[in-house]
């Protein structure tokens with residue numbers, strides 16, 4: 230794992246506090262979507278299909294900060310759309326840094342180089358760059374040639390100026406484990422702090438419906454890709470989540486772990502499904518029928534879902550729920566063997 234010690238400490242003490250308070254459900258990462266518009270139109274995207282009048286709108290910084298305060302999660306992930314197209318992204322990030330929130334600004338990095346001057350390097354700010362594989366695979370996934378090279382330029386510029394940079398990769402059926410291993414090498418050569426992986430979710434709105442992974446294929450792909458992992462590969466996520474993707478652990482989803490806030494309110498029940506919106510975080514937590522979600526519920530929409538926003542929180546909670554979970558995490562982290 231490649232998360233800095235101060236971030237690990239913040240997350241660990243937050244989770245332990247929740248446990249001491251016997252809080253049954255608590256948020257881990259706030260998914261804050263200030264806007265939905267993007268400068269790309271990827272085939273697997275489930276976020277950019279809104280009508281033009283919605284795509285033109287965005288949240289105010291005040292609305293974003295109110296959501297951050299309501300939720301209380303130690304990590305704020307800013308996906309989109311493309312957050313670098315949000316006109317107040319610099320103000321929002323500066324305010325979140327003041328609040329000592331660990332920010333993952335998820336970007337396709339097309340605008341990264343030209344917008345870097347808006348930000349100051351900080352341990353609290355990480356640019357999480359969307360990279361779906363090597364040049365050929367990435368450009369195909371984002372449906373535009375040249376984007377991989379632009380993203381690499383953005384990553385190099387950010388690293389040169391001392392920013393934390395990670396990559397986030399969504400995998401679809403047909404991904405080659407060997408090419409992905411080459412991709413891990415290339416990203417480590419670039420000097421990124423760590424990589425995040427997740428299978429894609431079969432958004433009903435996404436134009437490409439054929440290539441979403443199902444559970445068995447997910448296990449097969451991740452097992453082949455991550456078998457005998459090189460020590461130089463660093464992953465910016467829970468090793469237990471990676472073991473789950475490889476089929477070595479059986480977890481249930483924690484949909485409240487990554488609550489989502491956007492211009493419609495608090496999205497029910499998770500980042501992926503839109504089954505209504507709550508007016509407040511408390512209403513989301515108290516008024517959502519959580520038993521209707523996750524694999525055990527039998528909900529068709531959850532059947533094949535193994536996405537990080539549902540299961541990473543489960544993996545982290547598992548680490549701190551028992552000595553066994555903690556020992557397993559430490560052992561995998563130290564040995565580097567998944």
Ligand code: SF4
Nearest residue numbers: 267269270271274310
């Ligand atoms: S870069 Fe992200 S938000 Fe933009 S179209 Fe692609 S997947 Fe969607």
Ligand code: SF4
Nearest residue numbers: 482499522531534539
């Ligand atoms: S299993 Fe996936 S789709 Fe279902 S609630 Fe969890 S994260 Fe959402």
